[in-house]
Amino acid sequence: MNPGNPADHHANPGDDHGKHPRKLIFAPGDMEVSTPNDQTTPIQKLDLAATLAPANVSRLISEALRSETSTPNSVMEEQILSHPARAHQFVTNPPLTVSQMHPTNPLHQFHTWFRDPRLSASSAPETCTLATASLPLGRVSARVVYLKELDERGWVVYSNWGSRQGKGAQVFGTQTDADSILGAMPEPEDGDLSEGNKWAALTFNWGTTERQVRIEGLIEPLSREESELYWRTRERGSQIGAWASWQSKVLWSAEPASLIERRRKSLAQDVCPQVIPGDVDETDIDDGRALLEKRVREMEERFAGAEQIPLPPFWGGVRLVPESVEFWQGRRSRLHDRFRYVRVNGGGDSYIWRIQRLSP
Numbered sequence: 639m640n641p642g643n644p645a646d647h648h649a650n651p652g653d654d655h656g657k658h659p660r661k662l663i664f665a666p667g668d669m670e671v672s673t674p675n676d677q678t679t680p681i682q683k684l685d686l687a688a689t690l691a692p693a694n695v696s697r698l699i700s701e702a703l704r705s706e707t708s709t710p711n712s713v714m715e716e717q718i719l720s721h722p723a724r725a726h727q728f729v730t731n732p733p734l735t736v737s738q739m740h741p742t743n744p745l746h747q748f749h750t751w752f753r754d755p756r757l758s759a760s761s762a763p764e765t766c767t768l769a770t771a772s773l774p775l776g777r778v779s780a781r782v783v784y785l786k787e788l789d790e791r792g793w794v795v796y797s798n799w800g801s802r803q804g805k806g807a808q809v810f811g812t813q814t815d816a817d818s819i820l821g822a823m824p825e826p827e828d829g830d831l832s833e834g835n836k837w838a839a840l841t842f843n844w845g846t847t848e849r850q851v852r853i854e855g856l857i858e859p860l861s862r863e864e865s866e867l868y869w870r871t872r873e874r875g876s877q878i879g880a881w882a883s884w885q886s887k888v889l890w891s892a893e894p895a896s897l898i899e900r901r902r903k904s905l906a907q908d909v910c911p912q913v914i915p916g917d918v919d920e921t922d923i924d925d926g927r928a929l930l931e932k933r934v935r936e937m938e939e940r941f942a943g944a945e946q947i948p949l950p951p952f953w954g955g956v957r958l959v960p961e962s963v964e965f966w967q968g969r970r971s972r973l974h975d976r977f978r979y980v981r982v983n984g985g986g987d988s989y990i991w992r993i994q995r996l997s998p
């Protein structure tokens with residue numbers, strides 16, 4: 639095993655799973671494969687075994703604890719490989735040609751696709767993935783967020799940007815008061831926005847219309863006034879929640895050994911109640927949620943008399959100002975249509991959007 643190779647980090651001693659990791663999901667179509675009758679899950683076995691002698695209890699518990707390692711066996715793999723519809727086909731749309739694309743502005747093109755009547759509100763088409771990267775390592779992280787606004791400059795999302803543990807530090811840097819846990823969001827007119835990595839990407843995937851939009855560009859903070867406007871639309875509970883949460887800070891952690899021991903006791907109680915006294919409730923054990931609830935109570939007290947809860951300094955909107963925007967539409971045989979707008983200098987301070995067709 640090479641400790642420098644991330645692929646080796648999950649290898650167990652004595653097996654070669656580092657090189658040939660066991661499959662947990664084997665796409666495509668493995669969900670359609672029926673489970674043979676004899677494949678009862680370890681938990682079901684445990685229920686059935688509830689009346690067994692205590693001598694068998696520890697073996698049953700070990701099986702239950704191994705449940706997360708259960709994998710498709712070779713019989714299932716054969717069934718999967720013979721499955722008739724192995725690859726999903728994209729068939730919904732007629733071909734996408736450049737004449738259907740907005741000639742000058744990808745934001746208008748995005749607006750047209752976003753407003754497609756086939757996208758229902760219940761499918762939450764505003765759901766997107768925001769990717770950012772740390773400096774200097776270039777380590778990337780991505781998370782789902784909601785698009786809240788599209789304006790003529792770019793795509794706007796709201797979050798907590800003060801946390802030193804989350805995307806805030808990646809985007810706005812870690813320079814902050816050494817003692818403070820949360821840094822304030824910078825104002826757009828702040829002279830020094832150079833810290834951190836402002837490059838980011840936002841991706842939308844709309845299954846119903848078989849379309850994807852990918853935006854890459856630079857993040858800029860909204861002004862406090864702009865963020866304030868959206869903040870006012872949030873219900874009081876969410877405002878309290880924003881104040882209470884040091885987003886992405888670790889609230890609690892444990893080593894696997896102590897968790898397994900805890901689970902062992904809990905399972906033993908089910909199978910063999912006399913092992914653990916009846917008044918011990920495993921769900922009582924604090925896993926960090928209590929600290930968050932305490933913070934919520936503190937914030938409720940702090941703002942008890944306030945008619946309007948103020949916008950936290952670490953919370954607000956950012957705008958992704960695009961450098962490139964790609965529109966992808968699925969087609970049969972993976973021969974999809976892809977058009978990308980790339981921002982190029984148009985002379986002086988102006989810019990124009992060049993349109994390119996990309997190979998699928």
Ligand SMILES: Cc1cc2nc3c(=O)[nH]c(=O)nc-3n(C[C@H](O)[C@H](O)[C@H](O)COP(=O)(O)O)c2cc1C
Nearest residue numbers: 765779781782783784796797798804805806885886
């Ligand atoms: C459907 C969905 C919508 C979300 N919307 C937001 C959002 O608008 N803003 C936000 O900060 N986090 C949102 N989250 C939570 C983020 O995915 C993420 O957990 C959080 O922003 C912390 O990310 P970080 O640790 O990278 O800073 C959403 C999660 C889901 C599943």
